[in-house]
Amino acid sequence: MSGGWQNSNRARRLPPNWQRIRARILTRDPICKICGVRPSQFCDHIVAKADDHSETGLQGVCGPCHDQKSSAEGNAAQRANPRPGRTRPPEQHPGMK
Template sequence: MSGGWQGSGRVKRLPPNWRRIRARILKRDPVCKICGVRPSAFCDHIEAKVDDHTDTGLQGVCGPCHDQKSSREGNQAQRDNPKPGRKRPTEEHPGVK
């Protein structure tokens, strides 16, 4: 599994029979569960932070919907856990005295 998995630790948390689970979900959901138009290409965890590998915790989605959902989830995760910033005290302009 490469490509979109680069930099992700999620692949390590998948069960050993993930390929079979994925195939079963894509067979069950041939059309994207989000848009209802395009064919499913990804087996998506419905809740981002939950590693629920049961049939009720997974859905088949198309590429564009998967990308949008993953982006939203990633942006939300960054908002929930911002990196510590460097706060500098405000300084007076050197010409103002």
């Protein structure tokens, strides 16, 4: 799997019949639902992390649109949960106490 799946539990959260669902969505959406130009290559969850595997919760998208959407979702998640800062509060000079 690609590097993006290394720290993900997404594969374990997919239903056992995921390959059949994916094939149905890509057959239904042969052209990317985002750009409307390139052929669909990925079965994309419309709402990130919703785990909605229904026909209405999935869409066929091309590689570039999938990468852009996934990147935007990842960036939004990082902004929502920023890492704590690594700077210490300034210490008072020892002679100033």
